Amino acid sequence: xxxxxxxxxxxxxxxxxxxxxxxxxxxxxxxxxxxxxxxxxxxxxxxxxxxxxxxxxxxxxxxxxxxxxxxxxxxxxxxxxxxxxxxxxxxxxxxxxxxxxxxxxxxxxxxxxxxxxxxxxxxxxxxxxxxxxxxxxxxxxxxxxxxxxxxx
Amino acid sequence: xxxxxxxxxxxxxxxxxxxxxxxxxxxxxxxxxxxxxxxxxxxxxxxxxxxxxxxxxxxxxxxxxxxxxxxxxxxxxxxxxxxxxxxxxxxxxxxxxxxxxxxxxxxxxxxxxxxxxxxx
Amino acid sequence: xxxxxxxxxxxxxxxxxxxxxxxxxxxxxxxxxxxxxxxxxxxxxxxxxxxxxxxxxxxxxxxxxxxxxxxxxxxxxxxxxxxxxxxxxxxxxxxxxxxxxxxxxxxxxxxxxxxxxxxxxxxxxxxxxxxxxxxxxxxxxxxxxxxxxxxxxxxxxxxxxxxxxxxxxxxxxxxxxxxxxxxxxxxxxxxxxxxxxxxxxxxxxxxxxxxxxxxxxxxxxxxxxxxxxxxxxxxxxxxxxxxxxxxxxxxxxxxxxxxxxxxxxxxxxxxxxxxxxxx
Numbered sequence: 001x002x003x004x005x006x007x008x009x010x011x012x013x014x015x016x017x018x019x020x021x022x023x024x025x026x027x028x029x030x031x032x033x034x035x036x037x038x039x040x041x042x043x044x045x046x047x048x049x050x051x052x053x054x055x056x057x058x059x060x061x062x063x064x065x066x067x068x069x070x071x072x073x074x075x076x077x078x079x080x081x082x083x084x085x086x087x088x089x090x091x092x093x094x095x096x097x098x099x100x101x102x103x104x105x106x107x108x109x110x111x112x113x114x115x116x117x118x119x120x121x122x123x124x125x126x127x128x129x130x131x132x133x134x135x136x137x138x139x140x141x142x143x144x145x146x147x148x149x150x151x152x
Numbered sequence: 153x154x155x156x157x158x159x160x161x162x163x164x165x166x167x168x169x170x171x172x173x174x175x176x177x178x179x180x181x182x183x184x185x186x187x188x189x190x191x192x193x194x195x196x197x198x199x200x201x202x203x204x205x206x207x208x209x210x211x212x213x214x215x216x217x218x219x220x221x222x223x224x225x226x227x228x229x230x231x232x233x234x235x236x237x238x239x240x241x242x243x244x245x246x247x248x249x250x251x252x253x254x255x256x257x258x259x260x261x262x263x264x265x266x267x268x269x270x271x272x
Numbered sequence: 273x274x275x276x277x278x279x280x281x282x283x284x285x286x287x288x289x290x291x292x293x294x295x296x297x298x299x300x301x302x303x304x305x306x307x308x309x310x311x312x313x314x315x316x317x318x319x320x321x322x323x324x325x326x327x328x329x330x331x332x333x334x335x336x337x338x339x340x341x342x343x344x345x346x347x348x349x350x351x352x353x354x355x356x357x358x359x360x361x362x363x364x365x366x367x368x369x370x371x372x373x374x375x376x377x378x379x380x381x382x383x384x385x386x387x388x389x390x391x392x393x394x395x396x397x398x399x400x401x402x403x404x405x406x407x408x409x410x411x412x413x414x415x416x417x418x419x420x421x422x423x424x425x426x427x428x429x430x431x432x433x434x435x436x437x438x439x440x441x442x443x444x445x446x447x448x449x450x451x452x453x454x455x456x457x458x459x460x461x462x463x464x465x466x467x468x469x470x471x472x473x474x475x476x477x478x479x480x481x482x483x484x485x486x487x488x489x490x491x492x493x494x495x496x497x498x499x500x501x502x503x504x505x506x507x508x509x510x511x512x513x514x515x516x517x518x519x520x521x522x523x524x525x526x527x528x529x530x531x532x533x534x535x536x537x538x539x540x541x542x543x544x545x546x547x548x549x550x551x
Contacts, residue, residue: 012294013292019446020445028440028490031492032492034490053258059269096166104512105511114499114502118497120491122504122505146182150184154480156484156485157518160518235447
């Protein structure tokens with residue numbers, strides 16, 4: 001007869017992946033990586049945006065104050081940071097467009113009888129992901145030209 | 153149903169940001185490309201250019217809409233991420249409250265700045 | 273398996289299996305076994321071979337060994353799979369790493385605790401809800417459903433409750449409270465069933481805080497599903513449904529009518545008559 005007291009104290013081992021499960025895409029599909037990047041870029045843009053509200057708020061003190069504030073950020077480090085934000089924006093905007101359409105049921109076809117080999121809606125919308133990522137890349141390259149070659 | 157309505161607002165805000173922030177980014181960061189095409193502002197970050205835009209009603213209104221939409225989209229997204237961290241219900245409520253209040257304060261500050269310069 | 277062994281074509285494959293005995297161990301450990309693998313052996317066959325020949329204490333859960341019961345979900349070579357429907361040599365010729373499904377508590381070795389999973393499944397009321405309960409209990413006829421209406425949900429009805437989708441879901445990696453892809457897919461399976469009238473009763477775990485707003489369409493649940501159920505598609509359709517209902521473009525559908533009499537039947541040559549209706 002099993003020892004009842006012992007059975008009660010036996011603990012199941014916790015096995016949740018935790019935050020690592022958000023970040024690590026493993027062998028899953030491209031959308032899983034898109035999800036991770038979407039989350040990281042979103043948090044990055046939010047952080048920048050709150051700083052941006054305060055930085056641009058300086059224009060309330062007049063043109064001289066604005067020029068002074070902008071001079072603060074006129075260094076290669078900040079410029080690289082801004083370019084990172086631009087990349088994050090291009091990615092987040094175009095992946096967000098895909099999410100907006102797919103979450104409203106577009107681009108994924110209709111439910112069908114499952115026949116082997118199974119095709120799922122994630123695969124059916126994947127061309128949209130590819131096309132939008134190419135557009136994002138083009139915008140990032142154009143932005144790169146503007147940031148580092150044509151500007152100033 | 154309340155949560156799903158807030159979530160739909162998150163989507164709506166995202167759609168608004170897509171257009172307005174797209175416009176903002178084109179004006180601010182693709183300015184040399186726009187200049188080739190003969191539109192947009194040269195040196196969009198210079199004080200004169202910034203203040204000229206701030207005094208146009210179109211930019212004032214879109215700044216405020218973009219500010220509100222972006223704050224809602226960003227802070228709701230942050231709340232959604234925090235809600236996935238398996239915290240207790242009370243802590244989730246407190247965090248939601250803090251995010252709402254800080255969002256309102258940031259919105260008031262930003263909107264005040266935009267209107268103040270437009271009126272001045 | 274024995275016949276294949278006698279054919280003499282076996283490849284030694286290392287099985288690295290997670291071991292955890294709650295009575296003696298405090299942390300799980302990995303144990304290695306060398307298994308002679310012949311062509312066509314599934315991962316489950318390999319585990320059986322270990323249990324028969326090397327270590328009788330190895331535990332896992334399995335039953336039908338043909339991808340129907342959904343018992344043998346495991347985390348095999350970094351991907352949630354059914355042990356019975358993946359052949360060893362298709363995965364690797366050298367090393368198979370087997371862990372219990374992540375995002376569930378480990379009971380012992382490769383046995384995950386699916387209790388919470390089934391509780392979530394029950395929470396969305398996965399059965400036909402009708403307003404005419406008397407009719408449902410004592411049916412006088414059949415609910416009408418066209419083949420098109422069947423195609424709208426039949427894909428989601430193939431769920432075998434193996435739990436792979438929850439271990440692939442990035443939200444489930446941290447969140448215990450999320451209703452999860454399996455339960456949401458079942459909610460959609462019944463919401464989109466033309467015979468059902470219970471959309472409003474399933475709202476709590478579907479539309480509220482723990483429901484669809486926690487899905488970000490990473491799409492992994494659909495990729496790992498062994499039966500083509502496509503849970504992430506079901507969740508996006510739920511979201512579309514919420515959108516249409518909030519915008520008042522669509523209303524809750526009325527349940528299908530009860531067919532009291534059989535439709536007109538035109539007999540054809542060489543086809544025998546159907547059996548008499550049972551209800």
